[in-house]
Amino acid sequence: MRRGETFRWIGACLGQLAAAAALVVASIVDGPAALLLRAVPWLDTAFWPAEGAIRVLGLLAAVELVVRARRTARRHWWRRQRFDRAPGRPFPIPLDQRDADLEILRSMIRISRTYPAPAIRLFGQILLDPARYQVRITDEVRQVDECLRVSVSTTFSSAPDDLAGLREDAVVGTPGASGPGHASTVSTTRPAPGGPTAGGQRTGTASALLTRPAVPQDRRTGPGDPGDPAGRSDNPAGPPADPAGGTQHPPVMLIPMILSTKGAMLDNVETFDGAGDPVPFLSQEDARGVVAHVLRQLFRETFGEAVHAVEERRHDAVLFALLRLVFQAGRVSVADADAYFDRNVAPIRDSADDIALRRLRGVCSFLVRNYVVIAEVLPPDGYAWILRYTKTMPVYGRATSPRGRRRVRLGLAPNTFVIPLNLPFTTTSYHFRMRAGANTYVKVHSVQLAQSGASVDQAAIRDMSDRAYLRVRHRQALPYAHLYARRFDTCRDPADLVMEVVFDEVPPGALGLTSWLAALSALVITLLALLVPNNDGSRISGDVLAFLLAISPVAATFVGYSMEKLQRSSLTTFAGLVATGATSLVAALLYVQPSPGWLLAHPTVPLLGQIRVNLGVFAVGVVGGLVAAYLFFRLRDELHHYVDLLRDVEHPGTGRPGELS
């Protein structure tokens, strides 16, 4: 925005408002209209009633000027915010086929030179069979400002075989053993029934890097080929020296730590190991190389090993077509991805195992829309290790409904959260915990189907799997929510589940204070109507007036002494506060004004005799009493509910059926 433009906008806006004010004054006050009529006498005869018409026109013109001023101010505000200065949507990144293939291949080569093969193998096994390795996931959520902060702690466990290769690799560390030929350390102890076979009569081509290269028959004698069930090697002397010059791999593991949706930004992600030390994760290019290794192996398990050179080239072409799809920047729709997959595997479809082909398509569909964040961690001393990551989760839906919008406009914080349950199906044991702010307890904690919102009960869990177990700790007046799920990994068809957690303030809380203040206000106003009914204009009781006017700020001070507490209170509490303040103010205004005679009554009350009553103030007192009564009803329900929960916890078994699930 140019210098001086702000003053021009403000000047225009103020000028329009000033003109509108002048028109209103001219239209309402008698003098200006009469002056105009005297100055132009024919108006009075030409238009009847000319004076009234002029006044109406003047008011309409004033309204129009106010509307224009509002638009001017809004345009100015909009331009000053500089909303249009964001970078905008990122463009798609088109990549030539050869460039894409080169990137993929280079990332695979780099990974194979950087990390020991057992590390890549372990990564693939954890990625594809997570429940075998992830024995416990703890999902902890807490509210931070307007968002949620989640901390996911995963306990991994492995069998001795899983880490054997890594430890051998670390221990041996000699060029001959940890270089390219190091795989022999694994292959000698573990024959590979499904690995590449001896290769037969294939001819060597460049494409043979992904399938077994042909070598002279007389050289296949050593045990160096891990894929050879017979333990024979293509190159008994070991592969050529590593071009990168690295011959010793560090003892590290590659762990799939986070699965994230492509296109979604990870906010404030931090990763730690069990000791709380930061854990590095791989770059996108390196992660691509690791995942490509896994996909290549799944591809080979699906389509088998190519026998002839022509077939090898065909397999390689189809494999790289799938890799290009998976590593496409951005998220492709499932329908497009599946169609692409089907068309591209068609040339070699006949050689595929149907079940494996279906699984491979699923893996590709997943990786087309999601990516893997891979952590590099040191192998544990034992067989279990812990990794943890934290990130911020934005929330949406706060202003979707009128009720939600009201809460936002009143500055109230959300107290009902819906959190997707994505992780229980990939681990044997899953814990979810969530804690709200101070002086709150869990009122409702339920599990629902994401699509329909239907509640999930134990019968539905049993339908998913006989071994699945779910328990929710709620209706116990606890300040935190806790869900425990076990063996959901045995569910044949994982459902998209969400949790709904509703927090409420511990009664009486702000609602109780508001109720008492509303009752006190109503009592004072009513007594004022009965005992100090009239202001005769000469002796206004300043004390009474001050007391009435002080009720609102006192109420606000009492209830809102903690801003956080007030933000977490209910709409009822907020409305009660407003009503209490409004009745106090109206009563004060009625008291200040000298009351007309018809507003005063003189009833006769037993024991007191005849009294004077200010009916206006009395009516306000009655309204205040009704407000207080409603607030007390709500408070009583909340208190009874809370006390019932406490009593049921103290005497388990006396609770109503279904209270503990």
Add this chain to the structure above:
Amino acid sequence: MDRGADPGVGDDLLDSLPADAVVAYRGEPRASERAMLLWPMTAERRQAFGAGIEWVSNQLRTMDDERVGRFLDELADESRRLGLDTVPPPEEPSDGRGRSAG
């Protein structure tokens, strides 16, 4: 839960929930999506899987630029011969609220 990825899911969810509920956006695949990735393995297949990965890793480790160039040439020729598709364009990125990123 990703409203952008699966139009309608989030809206249905919001319709079925209390009016003052807010939905946490995890930015992660849902359980049904994760199930697509599962590939349970027997001990025998796990061994075969590991051996295959180690074998190709060893092969790639020794690949020099000349072989890379030859491989890419053959790959391009074969892809052209088979008439393989070009990758479909990506969807517009979303921040999960059904609204475009950026």
